[in-house]
Amino acid sequence: MATQKLYAGVKLREIRGRLGLTQKAFADKLSVSLPYLNQMENNHRPVSAAVVLALAQEFGLDVTELTVGESERLVTDMREALADPVFTTPTPAVADLRLAASNAPALARAFLDLHRAYRQTHERLASLDEALGREDASLRPSAWEEVRDFFHYCDNYLDAMDRAAEHFAASAINGKTVESAAQDLLRRSGISLHYSDKAPLRHYDPHARRLDISARASGPSQRFQLLHQVALLTQNDLLEATLDLARFSTPEARDIAKIGLANYFAGAALLPYRAFLAAAQEVRHDLERLADIFGASIEQVGHRLSTLQRPGAKGIPFFFVRVDQAGTITKRHSSTRLQFARFGGACPLWNVHRAFEAPGQFLRQLAETPDGVRYLCLARDVSKPAGAFLAPVRRYAIGLGCEVQHAAQMVYADGLDLKGRFEPIGISCRICERTNCHQRSVPPLEGRLRINPNARDILPYEIA
Incomplete structure (x- = not known):
């Protein structure tokens, strides 16, 4: 797989502004010319390895700030929005979306806000109770x-x-x-x-x-x-x-x-930051032991692990998600490259859905997303009784995971073949690139379909 070039102009400008430096002073600190810095800040050139090293050595910068954050989230969210059938033109290439997210994040967010407003309008018009005969049926965010x-x-x-x-x-x-x-x-x-x-x-x-x-x-x-x-x-x-x-x-x-x-x-x-981070590293992120040490629940511990992103003292980048029994995502946080669908449920091939079938157990899964990134995923059911007979019980499943290069720091990796088979998972069927998924619910918007009325496999169509 080719190495992806790092374009981080917005982040470079943000770092320079945080340090209170002019472009010339910043260029001098990074040992590059002023025109070269200008080109990097405007995403006309990728950030070089030498600049990344200078940022770390000169300013003590956690260089993961350049690679994980708003840009990848915007790309994922734009891909999902552009997969909406309302867009009849071909979906822009991922490289173009990355440039938009890096060069014009405010414009990307405005596009997402506009698409969200469109969906809300469409959903309201689909409901007669909301669309007809009501004075208060005006669109609200x-x-x-x-x-x-x-x-x-x-x-x-x-x-x-x-x-x-x-x-x-x-x-x-x-x-x-x-x-x-x-x-x-x-x-x-x-x-x-x-x-x-x-x-x-x-x-x-x-x-x-x-x-x-x-x-x-x-x-x-x-x-x-x-x-x-x-x-x-x-x-x-x-x-x-x-x-x-x-x-x-x-x-x-x-x-x-x-x-x-x-x-x-x-x-x-x-779960105070430094004490919790130290304990997590000591027990190799054993959620049950951490819950016992801090008097917290498994869900609270999993959620907290996904927030350990303090500059200069970061923990493992985790994603955390909670789904209900219908597969609807009710919580989603990610410090990894894995992002979740804004609308609808999660990929049915993900082990978080199977947690309801194995109450009280941690399920482990080695998974690979369509972009080739591999993850160690954990899933477990969480029940919240109301404390009385016949009182309703709320049931959820939580998922926690990290990229596989961090797996050795987790007790849950013990006994797994980290070089073995990884199950293919996706984000949302509408933007998933896989052509041979047996659990696909709708065709991908980015692929052409071939339909043969004289042949039928798992799906009633083939994806070109």
Whole structure:
């Protein structure tokens, strides 16, 4: 496979701006000419190996910043959007999409916003209840999707929030746990804490200064909800400043994002960055041992592993996903080159779907995506009982994985033949390039079809 050239002009300009350097000063530091730097910053030339080395040596830059991040996510999202049947012209080549994502990321995001608005309009018109006879049926952006994309494009790592949570966790000294530190903070603030069988998962009454948490929830859930409320009470200025910078389009999106940011703080306080990273490396990313060490759930641990992207102290780049029994993706975060479909479900060949068939077990899979990248994938079911007879049980499956070159750092790679067979998986049938997939649900938009009425194989057509 040919080595892909690295075009990272937007990222170079961002790094230079962060350092407060002029183009000439930056070029001098990198030992290149001013015209050469200008060409790299405008993606007329790829970033050379010598420049990558100079960035690492001169500025201590984590060079993975140049290769993993918004650009690949934009390419994947644009490919999926362009696979929509509304586009009748041939889909642009991946190389062209990469140039668009690198040179004009704002334009790429605007295109995705436009496509999302089109889909929302189409879905509303398909529903008579929404399209006919209602005065309030005007198009509104989906607040949920807007917030999801906010976390998606910041690598699911928020440095200021993460460090604030780590600072709070550091206050749990002299044998105290983070939970007891949170309880002490509530007492000092004059807030009473109650665990009740009749309470919802969490309810705070600001007038009575009373916090109720469900006694039927699991220990990790109780701790998480306690820390969520601590975030709302002690980090409001930071939450609001982050929301101001995000510039959400609706009050609903801003409110949903505030919950997401408080959740981020809670997870980062329960699993503080440096302590959690060190423990993860020591136990070789054994999720069960990490859950036991930190008093967290398997899902909380898996999610946290996907956020360990602090510059200068990065962990293994993981992807994390949660799906329901219908195959719908309800959470998705990726620090790897693997990106998830924005609409619909995940590839049916992925082991995360089989987790429901093996409750309580970790399933391992060596998988390869159409771009030739190989991954070690884990999957496990997660049940969330409501704590009473006949109460509904929420069931999900979580998936966690990394590129195979990191697999030796994971206990789950033990006993696997990392040079053996890798199962082919994809992202979405509409943009998957595979021509011989027995689980394909719809034809790929990028391929021509050959249809022979006198012959039938697994699929009723062949992909040229």
